[in-house]
Amino acid sequence: DQQVKQNSPSLSVQEGRISILNCDYTNSMFDYFLWYKKYPAEGPTFLISISSIKDKNEDGRFTVFLNKSAKHLSLHIVPSQPGDSAVYFCAAVGTDSWGKLQFGAGTQVVVTP
Amino acid sequence: GEEVAQTPKHLVRGEGQKAKLYCAPIKGHSYVFWYQQVLKNEFKFLISFQNENVFDETGMPKERFSAKCLPNSPCSLEIQATKLEDSAVYFCASSKSKSQPQHFGDGTRLSIL
Known part of the structure; x- marks a missing residue:
């Protein structure tokens, strides 16, 4: 049962524009959410996280928004750069299963010149 | 070290043989996690440790999989009597504390032939 869903398998965006990646979850016990970026043949690299007590967290070009009532979060990357081309994973962990990250299926982002 | 170090990068075993994978967490990190990525983008939690103690092993197929984190040694994940379905990439992760990513x-890419 997939508790974290990324419904867009791919996203193409022009360099300099905004990339918006979406993620939905079903488990109301999730209280900590993370975004990871992954290049081929490498491990996931941590980008940014957000606790359920917040609705926004910003770090440089990356901003994560959390809408608890809709069980939805999004990652905004602005401006997008060629080096941002990678697979992005949304992950969540809950109070009932600390440390056991539940991952979405990932979104392949391609930044074009 | 400053990075999680996994060895070997690629391991090939015949069906029925034993496979052993190693992970050195980031220095100062008390928590270690193992994940299995079978399909290209699907991560499955296996087990977590707090120092040398098992924290959560609910994801482990207990019949053939075992794992250890001993003091002053890399953590290890061992698979006895490997099967074709064990072919996957096995990721190790570490964190400093419960509130850290x-x-x-x-x-390690494990290929069972």
Whole structure:
């Protein structure tokens, strides 16, 4: 049962524009959410996280928004750069299963010149 | 070290043989996690440790999989009597504390022939 869903398998965006990646979850016990970026043949690299007590967290070009009532979060990357081309994973962990990250299926982002 | 180090990068075994994978967490990190990525983008939690103690092993197939984190040694994940379905990339991650994100190694690709 997939508790974290990324419904867009791919996203193409022009360099300099905004990339918006979406993620939905079903488990109301999730209280900590993370975004990871992954290049081929490498491990996931941590980008940014957000606790359920917040609705926004910003770090440089990356901003994560959390809408608890809709069980939805999004990652905004602005401006997008060629080096941002990678697979992005949304992950969540809950109070009932600390440390056991539940991952979405990932979104392949391609930044074009 | 500053990164999670996983060895070997690639391991090939015949069906029925034993496979052993190693992970050195980031220095100062008390928590270690193992994940299995079978399909291209699907991560499955296996087990977590707090120092040398098992924290959560609910994801482990207990019949053939075992794992250890001993003091002053890399953590290890061992698979006895490997099956074709064990072919996957195995990722190790570590975190400093319960409130910190997990940082991943580059994985070990296990191929069972």
